[in-house]
Amino acid sequence: MRRRLLSVALLIVCVAVFQQVVWAESLIAPPPKGYVVDDANVLGVDMVAQLNEALHELEEENGIEMAVATVPTTKPMTIEEYAVDLFEEWGIGQKGQDNGILVLLAVNDRRIRVEVGYGLEGILPDSRVGSILDSVAVPPLRDDRFGDGVADLVDELARILLDEFQPDPVTKPANTWLVVIVVLGAVTALVVGAIALAMRSVPRCATCRRRMRKVADELLVHPTETSGGAARARYRCGRCGAEEWVDFALPPLDAAGAVPDPGADTSSAGSDSSGSDAGFGGGESGGGGASQQF
Numbered sequence: 001m002r003r004r005l006l007s008v009a010l011l012i013v014c015v016a017v018f019q020q021v022v023w024a025e026s027l028i029a030p031p032p033k034g035y036v037v038d039d040a041n042v043l044g045v046d047m048v049a050q051l052n053e054a055l056h057e058l059e060e061e062n063g064i065e066m067a068v069a070t071v072p073t074t075k076p077m078t079i080e081e082y083a084v085d086l087f088e089e090w091g092i093g094q095k096g097q098d099n100g101i102l103v104l105l106a107v108n109d110r111r112i113r114v115e116v117g118y119g120l121e122g123i124l125p126d127s128r129v130g131s132i133l134d135s136v137a138v139p140p141l142r143d144d145r146f147g148d149g150v151a152d153l154v155d156e157l158a159r160i161l162l163d164e165f166q167p168d169p170v171t172k173p174a175n176t177w178l179v180v181i182v183v184l185g186a187v188t189a190l191v192v193g194a195i196a197l198a199m200r201s202v203p204r205c206a207t208c209r210r211r212m213r214k215v216a217d218e219l220l221v222h223p224t225e226t227s228g229g230a231a232r233a234r235y236r237c238g239r240c241g242a243e244e245w246v247d248f249a250l251p252p253l254d255a256a257g258a259v260p261d262p263g264a265d266t267s268s269a270g271s272d273s274s275g276s277d278a279g280f281g282g283g284e285s286g287g288g289g290a291s292q293q294f
Contacts, residue, residue, distance in 0.1 A: 027082070030089075036051050040107040040146075043147050061162060064099045064167075065094065068154065071107070079113045084285050087100065092117065097119045097167065098283045099119040099283065114129045114153070120165065123160065124157070129290040206244075220247075224252060
């Protein structure tokens with residue numbers, strides 16, 4: 001009898017270990033650049049670039065790190081278990097402040113989850129996150145408009161956090177030379193960022209202040225090998241439908257005589273500056289947030 005019980009116990013341990021291995025292998029690698037991993041291939045290149053720009057802007061303004069991941073399925077894990085493990089593995093948010101958020105979309109499971117770090121649970125309690133999912137994300141997701149659903153959700157979360165979150169002040173003493181270097185680096189980054197944004201910025205809707213999304217491009221003046229051209233892009237608000245055209249300059253033709261893509265994003269969203277090498281800050285999840293079926 002004791003031998004049989006021992007055999008059963010060993011079997012249970014082996015199954016548990018095997019299950020943990022399967023779960024660990026089901027997690028996805030963090031983004032090498034930026035904040036978005038579209039493992040389910042439902043967002044598209046333009047949407048990933050726009051999300052990266054919005055999330056880079058959010059981190060620049062108040063230090064919050066928000067990551068987006070799409071996967072075909074989280075099985076055999078629940079989306080809640082998967083979100084907690086992925087959050088911890090990526091280390092989303094700044095260490096010590098735990099001001100990270102993970103938006104996780106499991107396409108085949110028809111589930112979406114917002115996982116919230118400890119430092120943001122006061123602003124985004126479970127009930128509030130659930131309400132945001134119901135009102136903002138679920139309607140487009142039910143129509144299989146996955147990009148719209150994720151983008152609208154990110155916009156709403158970013159709006160709330162920009163309005164309500166105040167990062168902790170830095171209290172640690174710093175070396176004088178280090179301060180000088182940091183200040184000079186910040187000034188340089190601001191100048192470069194200002195130039196990039198002046199060349200091409202994604203507008204916000206004048207009515208509801210949501211970030212608009214590019215829906216069309218138009219070439220106005222064809223560039224040559226000796227002179228640049230001009231183009232414009234049409235943006236549309238995902239909430240109210242308002243549209244706006246944005247003009248921008250094109251560089252001269254390259255050596256092969258190729259015409260620059262009017263839709264190419266020259267802002268920080270499409271560049272290496274939109275995030276570090278898989279560089280989240282080591283934050284921890286509080287286990288809070290909400291999930292929703294769609």
